[in-house]
Amino acid sequence: MDDAFKPQTVRSLDPAAANRLLHALGTVKDLEERLMASHVRPVPAESQLNRDLAVGNAAFAYNYASNAVGAAIDHLRTWYNMLACDLVKFPMPILAHYTLARAVYEPSLHTLWLLDATSTSRERIGRGYAMELQSLRDMRNFQKAAKPSEANAQALIDRVLDGAASDGFVTLDENGARRLTVPVRNMVDLFNDYDGPEIPGRKAEWRYRILSGLAHGRRWAVVANAAEVETATDEGYLIRPNWQYLQHFADYTVRIASRAVSAVVEYRYEASPSVGASS
Numbered sequence: 001m002d003d004a005f006k007p008q009t010v011r012s013l014d015p016a017a018a019n020r021l022l023h024a025l026g027t028v029k030d031l032e033e034r035l036m037a038s039h040v041r042p043v044p045a046e047s048q049l050n051r052d053l054a055v056g057n058a059a060f061a062y063n064y065a066s067n068a069v070g071a072a073i074d075h076l077r078t079w080y081n082m083l084a085c086d087l088v089k090f091p092m093p094i095l096a097h098y099t100l101a102r103a104v105y106e107p108s109l110h111t112l113w114l115l116d117a118t119s120t121s122r123e124r125i126g127r128g129y130a131m132e133l134q135s136l137r138d139m140r141n142f143q144k145a146a147k148p149s150e151a152n153a154q155a156l157i158d159r160v161l162d163g164a165a166s167d168g169f170v171t172l173d174e175n176g177a178r179r180l181t182v183p184v185r186n187m188v189d190l191f192n193d194y195d196g197p198e199i200p201g202r203k204a205e206w207r208y209r210i211l212s213g214l215a216h217g218r219r220w221a222v223v224a225n226a227a228e229v230e231t232a233t234d235e236g237y238l239i240r241p242n243w244q245y246l247q248h249f250a251d252y253t254v255r256i257a258s259r260a261v262s263a264v265v266e267y268r269y270e271a272s273p274s275v276g277a278s279s
Contacts, residue, residue, distance in 0.1 A: 017243035018083070024250045025080040031073055031261050038265045048117070048267050055121040056167040060160075061114045061128025062267065064135070068107035068114075069260045075103035076257050079250075094227050094241045095214055101253045102211040108260035109190040115267045126182035129164040134184050136160060195256060207252065 052058035213221030
């Protein structure tokens with residue numbers, strides 16, 4: 001890398017703050033190892049997964065959660081790697097931290113909802129159908145835009161609805177069309193249900209509001225929240241990360257990812273997993 005390269009709009013990093021952030025994100029290495037190790041162990045007969053399979057088609061919930069938590073850990077590892085590369089010559093862009101945090105948060109929350117140990121087997125099975133159907137509808141929209149001649153999503157949707165009907169999760173709407181009796185929970189509610197513990201006087205959804213605002217480039221989310229804007233100079237405005245804010249998001253993002261990994265591992269192997277809502 002060119003030693004003369006220096007971004008003109010970013011102030012020098014706070015080494016101590018950056019190292020604290022890096023230390024928090026380093027937990028991803030342990031999470032990766034735990035998740036990888038879980039894939040090679042046989043599933044015991046008394047596991048929650050097998051108990052749910054005895055009730056109905058629990059594969060959708062488990063498979064979706066397994067894929068989601070894998071994606072979350074992938075993004076968490078990316079965050080750690082980018083921060084660890086070279087903070088002096090090429091500091092990580094401020095908003096990239098929050099983009100990756102959101103990419104960890106959302107699949108982690110879906111995992112906790114799908115495998116929630118405080119729910120019944122039928123509730124988890126119904127949620128699995130709901131997430132699978134939502135995924136296939138997204139796939140249908142993609143196929144219409146990208147390769148309509150190869151579209152097969154509708155056939156897969158019909159197959160899922162047939163299975164859901166057999167398990168008792170389908171009803172008819174006012175037009176006579178089939179629909180699931182279990183809706184996908186929205187992201188705001190997932191934050192409030194599963195994220196935390198919360199700062200007194202706040203709802204956990206405030207983190208979602210900030211992450212969403214930053215992803216869409218909302219000025220209110222950037223100024224005086226994610227970034228601190230300095231006085232203008234001849235080189236333009238100088239900005240720097242709000243390190244306290246960033247550390248908060250890193251700590252909470254690692255926590256939610258850790259709980260999602262535990263949810264998948266315990267659901268697959270333990271008789272009484274301990275995920276559920278945040279405490």
